[in-house]
Amino acid sequence: MRIPEWMLFLRSWLRHPRRVGALAPSGPALAALITAHIPRGGASVIELGAGTGVFTRALLARGVASDRLVLVEADPAFANALRHQFPALRIMQMDAAQLGMTGDFFGGERAHVIVSGLPLVAMPVEQAVAIVHCAFARHLAAGGAFYQFTYVPRRPIPARYLEAMRLRAVRVGIAWMNFPPAFVYRFERRFDAAGHQRPGTRPLSEVVAQATSSTSLDTTRFSRTPSLDSSGAGQSTDGSPSS
Numbered sequence: 203m204r205i206p207e208w209m210l211f212l213r214s215w216l217r218h219p220r221r222v223g224a225l226a227p228s229g230p231a232l233a234a235l236i237t238a239h240i241p242r243g244g245a246s247v248i249e250l251g252a253g254t255g256v257f258t259r260a261l262l263a264r265g266v267a268s269d270r271l272v273l274v275e276a277d278p279a280f281a282n283a284l285r286h287q288f289p290a291l292r293i294m295q296m297d298a299a300q301l302g303m304t305g306d307f308f309g310g311e312r313a314h315v316i317v318s319g320l321p322l323v324a325m326p327v328e329q330a331v332a333i334v335h336c337a338f339a340r341h342l343a344a345g346g347a348f349y350q351f352t353y354v355p356r357r358p359i360p361a362r363y364l365e366a367m368r369l370r371a372v373r374v375g376i377a378w379m380n381f382p383p384a385f386v387y388r389f390e391r392r393f394d395a396a397g398h399q400r401p402g403t404r405p406l407s408e409v410v411a412q413a414t415s416s417t418s419l420d421t422t423r424f425s426r427t428p429s430l431d432s433s434g435a436g437q438s439t440d441g442s443p444s445s
């Protein structure tokens with residue numbers, strides 16, 4: 203029997219309020235805004251923090267093909283419900299901070315877009331930086347974009363970290379009809395006139411090393427935690443299928 207969406211959300215929120223990071227699932231206005239710039243036809247998309255599947259439904263309605271959409275969700279109850287709701291999709295039950303430990307999700311191709319419902323602002327900034335860095339370094343194609351919503355009217359990652367990662371954040375719009383109203387940002391690589399990624403003010407490796415080592419991120423844990431997909435045969439940390 204399918205658990206009503208609000209009950210599933212409430213149960214996960216009561217267990218892990220910080221990880222869920224919202225009082226209610228996103229509404230249709232936010233789902234429409236965060237998916238509005240996804241090219242129709244052929245885009246490969248990774249959704250981070252899929253929750254009850256509000257953005258997933260909008261992505262499918264926009265024409266993203268089932269074999270071009272991968273969901274990443276840490277919460278086992280959400281992940282199970284997503285498997286029932288979207289049996290044709292690949293669902294990775296894993297911490298998005300493990301993105302640097304997996305291979306690409308599309309058989310040798312990188313994703314065009316990442317859509318994120320992760321509560322980046324509520325995370326330690328080191329964790330948020332590690333996730334965004336790994337998303338670009340490992341998963342997004344050259345012109346790829348990372349869409350993120352936030353309830354606070356500022357970049358979800360502080361400017362100095364974005365600079366160091368050679369990224370920029372562009373505000374895409376505001377979903378006033380969401381509860382609460384939400385801002386959507388797009389992270390994208392910064393290129394100079396010659397098409398090279400603009401150098402940051404500090405070496406990227408330094409910033410990311412500092413970001414991932416200084417606080418609560420236990421990176422040793424990741425190597426012992428293979429990610430699981432919906433079939434139970436996940437990928438090992440080097441990206442090859444695990445047995």
Ligand SMILES: C[S@@+](CC[C@H](N)C(=O)[O-])C[C@H]1O[C@@H](n2cnc3c(N)ncnc32)[C@H](O)[C@@H]1O
Nearest residue numbers: 221224227228251252253275276277297298319
């Ligand atoms: C604010 S809810 C958004 C859910 C849904 N996308 C929506 O907009 O209604 C955040 C979601 O991110 C998931 N999440 C939080 N931290 C995560 C992490 N480190 N890795 C993967 N998923 C995470 C939570 O379990 C939850 O489903």
